[in-house]
Amino acid sequence: MSARANAIAARVEAFVRETVAPYERDPRCGAHGPAAGLVAELRDKARAAGVLSPHILPGGEHLHHAEVAVVLRAAGLSPLGPVAVNVAAPDEGNMYLLGRVASDEQKRRFLDPLVRGEARSAFFMTEPAADGGAGSDPSMMRTTCARDGNHWVISGRKAFITGADGAQVGIVMAKAEEGASMFLVDLPDPAIGIERVLDTIDSSMPGGHAVIAIDGLRVPADQMLGNPGDGFKLAQVRLAPARLTHCMRWLGACTRANEIATDYACRRHAFGKPLVDHEGVGFMLAENLIDLKQAELMIDWCASVLDGGELGGAESSMAKVAVSEALMRIADRCVQVMGGTGVTGDTIVEQVFREVRAFRIYDGPTEVHKWSLAKKIKRDWKAGS
Template identity: 90%
Template sequence: MMTDATTIAARVERFVRDTVAPYERDPRCGAHGPSDDLVAELRGLARDAGVLTPHILADGTHLHHRDVAVVLRAAGLSPLGPVAVNVAAPDEGNMYLLGQRASAEQKARFLDPMVKGEARSAFFMTEPAADGGAGSDPSMMQTSATRDGNHWVVNGRKAFITGAEGAQVGIVMAKADEGATMFLVDLPDPAIRIERVLDTIDSSMPGGHAVVAIENLRIPADQMLGNPGEGFQLAQVRLAPARLTHCMRWLGACIRANEIATDYACRRHAFGKPLVDHEGVGFMLAENLIDLKQAELMIDWCAAVLDDGHLGTAESSMAKVAVSEALMRIADRCVQVMGGTGVTGDTIVEQVFREVRAFRIYDGPTEVHKWSLAKKVKRDWKHAKES
């Protein structure tokens, strides 16, 4: 690990614990995430503290993923931390994709405002199940892209689009004759209409999760990301690391939840002794330590593979399953240790439980990743038999 990354992570941790955490009860934290006003205020404080977009250095280079892991874990110590320091989803994944594949002109127009924390973004891929559209199976995509001279015209509907309300940059995936294709668009645009923002179990991401109608959206050809038909390839450039960075952020949140539950168990007395001295409680906290360390090691292993340029869907699927399931166990135990207090808003433990429960679904439910891994098992077996 680079010393610089260790220093950056320490500064981010101090900022999140000392400056961001007191905002967790701010009334601007709503059911659909923190308001844009609160986001701007927090990012202003992060900018002043020198910790805004800390995973992208002043020269534009991106930290190695093993270094990103410690920085994002520190940011995740508060549900507001990733938003405040500009490493939250979907912006962090979108910045990574544009940094890897956008043209110089596209970076100047779309990426630079995101890196500066001046613009939020949205990734328009998932579609409503009622329309028979793409969810975990992107090959079911219904949204169409048709050439019209030097423009493309996009029509369709999207669902669970995180941060669409209030975003300034959009990445839209649609199906052209050549296959799935990605486009960059300025937001808001009258051709992209938010039908509703869904009421979901999680509440940490600005703008919430929207259902969106796209009606005759005209996009200049130079706003295509990559080439026609490269959409699925580009999606993997974004999604494999993004699954891992989700793990990093929520590991930080669960570390904090476990700190709160541990403090409660050591202070609270029942039946003549502290709760932690009761085997049923103490063992849950011990199991949390085991799951936290296993999640940390899985993230570090997967980040090392990514840094070596060998991260595939199998590795990211394994990390997503192992870490999301471990963090769910940790969050659940924290609630249980704290009893009635654990299901109130008096601490962030209740919110962390909700957020991690949602994490088991987004960026691919556990079962989809297991199914993908099972297919790999069969392929590897057949290859071994044939060789």
């Protein structure tokens, strides 16, 4: 690991543990994520500490994926950490995409405010199941776009749009005659209405997850990313890195949850000795160490593939399955070790359990990734037979 990444990660870890963690029980942390005022306050502190947007260096250079891994693990030590230092989803993935494919003018208008932590963003792709729209299968997309002079007009509905409530930058996927296309939009816009913000099991992302109606949204042609029909190709640029950074952040959260559970097990006595001395408890903590290390190694392996210039679709699917399932086991054991305390809001362990349970679905359920890998196995077999 590079010296610069380790130095950045150390500063981020100190900031998250010392400054951010005390905010975890702040009443501004609600069911739909931390309130805008809390986000702004935390980012002001991160800016003053020199750890805002730590994955993007002065001058715009993006850290290598392997470097991002250690920085985002440090940010994830608190559920509020990624938001505070501006590496949370969907902003981190959107920044990466725009940094790779946006024009200079698009970067100035849409990327720069995100990097400065002055704006939040949303990625509008998933659609309501009731409409028969795109979910894990983006080819089912029903939101449409059509040319009208030097504009495109977009209409449709979207669902589970993280951070849409309160976002200033939107990336909208819609189907043109040429195929799926991607647009940058200023938010809020009267043509984009929030039908409702869903009540979900997780609560770490500002704005929550919304159902959206898009009715005749007019977007200037120069706000299209790439060309008509490039949408899926551009989405692939974002897909594997954003999938992997989710793993990085939640590995940090589970590391902290395990620290809390370990401390509890070593301090709490029952049946004449500390809980950790009971095999049933000690073995769970030992299994956590194994899963934490395996998750770390899986992330680092996939990051090395991305750093080698590969798209990493299959590798990120393997990493997402392995890491999300391992983190679920870790979070569940932490709750179990802590007993009644583990299901309360007295520590972040209960929240981490909820967040990781949602993560097993977000960015593709485990079963979809396994199905995709099975198709690759068959393709590779045919190619080699």
